[in-house]
Amino acid sequence: MDKKIQVLIVDDSALVRQTMSSILMSDPYIQVCATASDPYYAAKRIQNRIPDVITLDIEMPRMNGLTFLKKIMSQHPIPVVIVSSHVNEDSDIAIKALEYGAVEVVYKPLVNTKEALEESKIQICDAVKAAAISKISRKSRKIHFSPVSPNFSSDVILKKGTIPTKITTTNKIIVIGASTGGTETLQQILVNLPIDTPGIVIVQHMPEGFTKAFANRLNQICQLSVKEAESGDIIKRGSVLIAPGNKHLLLKRNGNNYYVELKGGPLVNRHRPSVDVLFRSAARYAGKNATGIILTGMGDDGAKGLLEMKETGSKTIAQNEKSCIIFGMPKAAISLNAASETLSLEEIINRINN
Numbered sequence: 001m002d003k004k005i006q007v008l009i010v011d012d013s014a015l016v017r018q019t020m021s022s023i024l025m026s027d028p029y030i031q032v033c034a035t036a037s038d039p040y041y042a043a044k045r046i047q048n049r050i051p052d053v054i055t056l057d058i059e060m061p062r063m064n065g066l067t068f069l070k071k072i073m074s075q076h077p078i079p080v081v082i083v084s085s086h087v088n089e090d091s092d093i094a095i096k097a098l099e100y101g102a103v104e105v106v107y108k109p110l111v112n113t114k115e116a117l118e119e120s121k122i123q124i125c126d127a128v129k130a131a132a133i134s135k136i137s138r139k140s141r142k143i144h145f146s147p148v149s150p151n152f153s154s155d156v157i158l159k160k161g162t163i164p165t166k167i168t169t170t171n172k173i174i175v176i177g178a179s180t181g182g183t184e185t186l187q188q189i190l191v192n193l194p195i196d197t198p199g200i201v202i203v204q205h206m207p208e209g210f211t212k213a214f215a216n217r218l219n220q221i222c223q224l225s226v227k228e229a230e231s232g233d234i235i236k237r238g239s240v241l242i243a244p245g246n247k248h249l250l251l252k253r254n255g256n257n258y259y260v261e262l263k264g265g266p267l268v269n270r271h272r273p274s275v276d277v278l279f280r281s282a283a284r285y286a287g288k289n290a291t292g293i294i295l296t297g298m299g300d301d302g303a304k305g306l307l308e309m310k311e312t313g314s315k316t317i318a319q320n321e322k323s324c325i326i327f328g329m330p331k332a333a334i335s336l337n338a339a340s341e342t343l344s345l346e347e348i349i350n351r352i353n354n
Helices: 012-027 039-048 065-075 089-100 116-133 182-190 210-221 275-285 303-311 331-335 345-353
Strands: 006-011 030-036 053-056 081-085 106-107 173-178 201-202 225-228 239-242 248-254 255-264 292-296 313-317 341-343
Touching: 006 012, 006 039, 012 030, 012 039, 012 089, 012 116, 030 039, 030 116, 039 065, 053 065, 053 116, 065 081, 065 089, 081 116, 081 201, 089 106, 089 210, 106 116, 173 275, 173 303, 182 201, 182 210, 182 345, 201 248, 201 275, 201 341, 210 225, 210 239, 210 331, 248 275, 275 292, 275 303, 292 303, 292 331, 303 313, 313 331, 313 345, 341 345
Parallel strands: 006 030, 006 053, 053 081, 081 106, 173 201, 173 292, 201 239, 225 239, 292 313, 313 341
Antiparallel strands: 248 255
16 A cells, blocks of 8 residues: 555544554554544544544544434545444444444454454454445555464364265255445345245354344344344244354254354454354355355455355355445455356345345
């Protein structure tokens, strides 16, 4: 990159502003150009200098983050990353923020342990980088991640298996992976699917707590039954299971039934849950009975797993560049020749329905 990403931090807590500044400035591709204690001060900062990305708290004095976000998106769209606390009441508001145009939602920095701080750094910096290259951004950027050690593969959760044999069940399943831009994309897909659609399992990169609010929101507007997954949940026709934030999700089989299992463990491809973990488990236990779909998102999580699915007979689909908010994860899958088809969002909906 020829220029660092300029970030405006908006939060009423001086400690959070200081911690966020320290985290973001630790990345060689990010520069904190200003901070603001509330949206009114933020508006003044924007008048002086337009940032590439804004990190925005939800609950603030004088004007809350949601109101400020709506003003930004209606008057002068700038990529926004919502930085939220662990308060449960924030979850529904954060999902609404994504509907209003926020690019990502992340938790406020966790500093209670060295491991938690390191994971917070990864998630916050990656969210800002994703926002900087999203279609909301006014600039086209090429961003390469700084090396992060250790950067685990799905081997730490599930070893690669052989091509599945003796799969007698004919139950069909659909597994989907998404990241930045995925919440709106998934909503567009799911609201257009009928009640008799094969069972669907989804990994959407999202913090713990927000996945439940996201699932509840989708359940209200879809014909399908949508819920945050729990270990042991059966994958049934007409149902959608969404991996909870902070847990890896694996697909398993017991006789003729497919079910899900949740696991802890390290970040895989910088994420927990990881799309690669889900796709690898689908390759091992479902094979030709599965369809894998990789949607908009930054990075390469899911690319290798989709290739494994293809090698075991699964149908594999990548979202095309034109319909992606960020053509990162699908592009990585396509470059590995992991996708049998590259389709638009509308074509993906039609393919599932057919």
